[in-house]
Amino acid sequence: MSLLTVDGLTVRNGTGTALVDDVSFSVAPGDRTGLIGESGSGKSLTALAVLGLLPPGLTASGSILLDGADMIRAPRGHGQVAAIVFQEPLTALDPLMTAGRQIAAPIRRFRGLRGAALRSAVAEALAEVHLTDADRIARSYPHQLSGGQRQRVAIAMAIACRPKLLIADEPTTALDVTVQAEILDLLDRIVTTRGTALLFITHDLPVAAKVVRDTHVMRHGRIVESGPILDLVSHPQHEYTRTLVDSARRFDAALKRTGRDS
């Protein structure tokens, strides 16, 4: 049985325009699914709808079953089933709370740990995201950390309660390219060792190709093509997918050309 089943999801704004239009897909436990699309494609709204976090003024119809719970008709706390990591960790973290306390909050709430057990769970979470010097980081405020460290803290928070589904919404777009590579490796390792399902949202096809197995390409609120990412990249069927692949290939090829002549 799948962990997440989205069926006929439509999200409308106040004037009735469909921002997400009849989107259906499912994620089984341990799957790595990508939602690829450019700005305005509705990919991030789809993720928010899955968590019952749509901004006010938007209404969802269709059905979203997350681990058996109906997230449209009866949204309930998703804290233990699914967690999300956003593009800009600085806005996702509380600026007035140390990293250690932010990671501790969901662990205390959902796993009921206190005292020494809580402290060791926080240390474990920090170690899992490969933050060296964990003690100093736990005592730091978000502005004292680098972009990559902040995103690691956000990931530690997200996985601290052992969710079955991790949603990552453009988690590396704001990061430098070397840090991006490290964070992608980290996500890859976490979902592999934990068996966590991953829903990865991005506009960047090459980035998706590094972590995702199956993917859905979205445009103007609709899914235009679905399939294993390797097939999609090598034999894109839809014209828009082809444009995306060609765009990515352009820069790939330019980089590959360097060094040829010298």
Place this chain on the structure above:
Amino acid sequence: MSRRRSLHLAAGLLLVAVVVGGVLLSYLWLPFAPDDTSGGRLAPPGGDHLLGTDKLGRDLFTQLLIGGRIAIGTALGAVTVGGVLGVSFGLVAGFATRWLDDAAAVLLDILIAFPTLLLAMLIVAGAGASLATAVIAIGLAMAAVVARLTRVLVKQILARDYITAARVAGISWPRIVVSHVLPNIAPTVSVNLALQAGLAVLAEASLSYLGLGTPPPNASWGRMLYEAQATVLVAPVAALAPGIALVALVIGVNLTADGLRDFTDPRRSR
């Protein structure tokens, strides 16, 4: 959201229009001369005297209209003083760097920590009670608030890339202020000034109530409230009328300010 705002704006403009209409009317026509006491003391409402007369026999409706002149005059005067001083000082502080900026921020915080009324009372105590002193005092207190807001807004705008682009395009700082900084802080500052205008009306009424504002025989609404206090049980209208006028104007100005937010942005037509 913007429908709620436009309701606010309509209601606010209506209230302000009633008061301003009354003031304009007062320059063309008054039911009685302000010092006409022929109606007898504490006449009840109705008949020749729409709202009755006060304890000296003056027509209350006449007093109310003249009080409106003072209220509107205070609002405009204080906003002019506070706006010009506040925006100028805020601009300078917004451009200042390091210690000068820190000093400006601390100075403004100290000024704002003083309640408007207390500051105004100190100034009136020094310079003597008159409408002009009250307006200047209220305007000065307002200037500190406006300056602090302006300073923050200016700093935000200066961090924008279009300011850098303007510098690269060879535009001088004074022209950057006129063509980029002022137009972009104007909506927020003007909404704030409108809110401050409401507070200024209240502050003047409070000063007059305390005997520190407009000296008699000019009928400020605050002064009318004070004078009606002794006879409030026999002639409640004498206290109610200026009170309602005051509340109507302040609420009207506030609603207008709130509604204005939506109408000062080129993006509104989206």
Place this chain on the structure above:
Amino acid sequence: MILEARNIGFAYRSGAAALTGVSLAIEPGRNVALVGESGAGKTTLLRILLGLAQPSTGELWYAGSPLARPRMRDYRRSVQAVFQDPYSSLDPRHRIGRIVAEPLRGLGLGVDQSRVAAALDAVGLPADAAGRYPHEFSGGQRQRIAIARAIVGNPRLLLADEPVSALDLTTRVRIVDLLASLCAERDLTIMLVSHDLGVVAELCQHTAVLEHGRLVEQGDTDRVLGAPSHPYTRKLIESVPRLP
């Protein structure tokens, strides 16, 4: 040589060095890439090259002599800029026509609507765009407007600070194509600040790698990206995600 940075150093008031001994020459027709990650000093160097900040040491050479205040207007006529965030670089209260004409006004070139129309046309925007406001345009179109503003006075050098990194992939391709065609048609040279090595390889002939305020490697793009000699350059290249 259009512009040459000679041994530029920049220190913050606290004494911390942002740039140390940076030397870089920009020749006509050879686009230069400045590559590096956040905190490497790219923005500081760009501000110095734009005449918005004074270097602590070293000097800028322009047209055969060190750049000085009195020549700033002449310099700005030749050197213009495009910024990363097209939402922050256009004043929301100005119409496009006024935005694009700004350098003509500021640099004493004469505000001529036909030049504004020509610049809009060169970046692929319709002439009626001039009467509209920035919020009516998408991110890619806004970046075209910013490019139109930069080229309206026919500069020789365009300093472009991450001009495509805020854009979608397909839009990115179109803007890079636009920049390449402007170079070819208008005798324009670009200095591109970017962390996207694919874009760098596509657009620039010369590449300089900045790390912790120092240029660790520079030379022909083919050589620097194809056979990097510095470990940091190698790490950058390996980090680029590629299609399978």
